[in-house]
Amino acid sequence: MRLSRFVEFGRKIIGVGRNYKHHAAEMKSVVPDKPLLFLKPPTAFITEGNPIKVPRGCHELHHEVELGVIIGRKGKDISEIGAMDYVGGYTLCLDMTARDLQEEAKKNGLPWTVAKGFDTSCPVGSFLPKEQVADPHNLPLWCNVNGQMRQEGSTADMVFRIPTLISYISSYFTLEPGDVILTGTPAGVGPVQPGDIVEAGLGSLIRMSFKVQVEEKSM
Amino acid sequence: MRLSRFVEFGRKIIGVGRNYKHHAAEMKSVVPDKPLLFLKPPTAFITEGNPIKVPRGCHELHHEVELGVIIGRKGKDISEIGAMDYVGGYTLCLDMTARDLQEEAKKNGLPWTVAKGFDTSCPVGSFLPKEQVADPHNLPLWCNVNGQMRQEGSTADMVFRIPTLISYISSYFTLEPGDVILTGTPAGVGPVQPGDIVEAGLGSLIRMSFKVQVEEKSM
Ligand SMILES: [Mg+2]
Ligand SMILES: [Mg+2]
Ligand SMILES: [Mg+2]
Structure with a gap:
């Protein structure tokens, strides 16, 4: 399967x-x-x-704009030195987070699973083959809501860079083609409401927008 | 793809x-x-x-024997009344847990991801089509280590039963064929060491065993 179709076959999304x-x-x-x-x-x-759908029980849904790294080769216990060979490409992601549910989970020592993993919590842009990205650690990232700028950062400011992330993650989890690593978000996260338009960009490479909706129950 | 091959194509393992x-x-x-x-x-x-491999940094790896429910049909916002129609079959699972890493995560309000999700953390048995399981809420479950009984319980004692789990989970996460729900473990969890043999059973339907190993680094 072509890596550009990672959304269809990828089996893991690992957030940082x-x-x-x-x-x-x-x-x-x-x-x-x-x-x-x-x-x-x-x-x-x-x-x-x-659309991005606000999950049940969430009253504070936050945007987090992030560089997504798409794995191109299977690997386990990957060294930092060889790690970039496992990258197949990149994309832009929104790590949508039910902040209120996450805060409740943190307080109670419980998993972040619902707060981070609900349906529609990972809007993604188009696939960029790695050859099209000269330096993944020097990309402007931004996110605006209804035209108002909220996040403006650069992947230059990651604490743990891509090779370190791949090496660390693969010491616990075998990485497979189509897996996506969400590399973290710069400052400026904040709430969105039903009806809002969230727009995000990665340098001049990707620009994408998503509408926020109330989740309708078919039940 | 045949549901009996859920390990090859399933995209979600949801623990309870x-x-x-x-x-x-x-x-x-x-x-x-x-x-x-x-x-x-x-x-x-x-x-x-x-083999079950002890993950890096873990000094207290626990066995948890559980009934696994294998989803047979795609669904979202499934009602309790119709929920059993979404079950395609069952299996026996070990929810291997790095208890020390989990305790550290709980204390710090952090995700359980590494503690619960490392490679080899989900040993599974053979696939049982649902027709072969008369009552999934009345199955003996057991687990022994090196022949010594550690867990003996019955799925009759689940707090939230399968229809409630499917309904609740599907209110946040679309369920897809091949997804597995780990329905929780009875009392008696405890540590395993490299060299141990973990054996588990589900009534007279499944009996399986796995050896515990130290994880060897290829790095
Ligand atoms: Mg988690
Ligand atoms: Mg994030
Ligand atoms: Mg468990």
Whole structure:
């Protein structure tokens, strides 16, 4: 299967939390001493044209714009030196987060699973083959809501860079083609409401927009 | 793809925590008022003949024997009344848990991802088509280590039963064929060491065994 169709066949979405210093600070958290990992299931993916749906019980849904690294080769216990060979391409992602459900989970020592992994929690842009990205650690990232700029950062500010993330993650989880690593978000995260338009960009490479909707129950 | 091959194509493993009263008590936890969910990635699956590997940094790896429910039909916002129609079959699972890493995560309000989702953390048995299981809520479950009985329970003691789990989970996560729900473990969880043999059974339907190994680094 072609890697550009990662949304259809990818089996793992690995999120990295607090990977930008100013975002960790705005969350009143410290930068961790090793990558902080969480999972979203593949049912979290949506592509442009599909709405972001506020999950049940969430009253504070946040945008987090992130560089997505798409794995191109299977590997386990990958060294930092060889790690970039496992990258097949990149995309732009929104790590949509039910902040209120996440805060409740944190307080109670419970998994972040619902807060991070609900359906539509991972809007993604088009696939960029790695040859089209000269330096993944020097890309402007931005996110606006209804035309108002909320996040403006650069992948230059990642705490743990891509080779470190791939090496660390693959020491626990075999990486497979189509897996996506969400590399963390710069400062400026904030709430969205039903009806809002969330627009995000990665340098001049990707620009994408998604509408926020109330989740309608078919039950 | 045939459902019996769920390990090859399934894209989601959804764990349910503290779903047996006596296990919640032994963990010094309360029974939650709604299902407590976590995720393992599909790279966690192993079948008989492959070893359980102690993940890096873990010094207390626990066995948890569980009934696995295998989803046979795609669905979202499934009602309890219709939920059993979405079950395609069952299996027996071990929800291997790096208890020390989980305790550290709980204390710090961090995700359980590494503690629950590392490679080999989901040993599974053979596929049982649902027609072969008269009553999934009345199955003996057991687990022994080196021939010494550790867990003996019955799926009759689940706090949240299968229809409730399917309905609740599908209110956040679209369920797809091949997805597996780990329905929780009875009391008696405990540590395993490299060299141990973990054996588990589901009534007279499944009996399986796995050897525990130290993880060897190829790095
Ligand atoms: Mg989690
Ligand atoms: Mg994030
Ligand atoms: Mg369990």
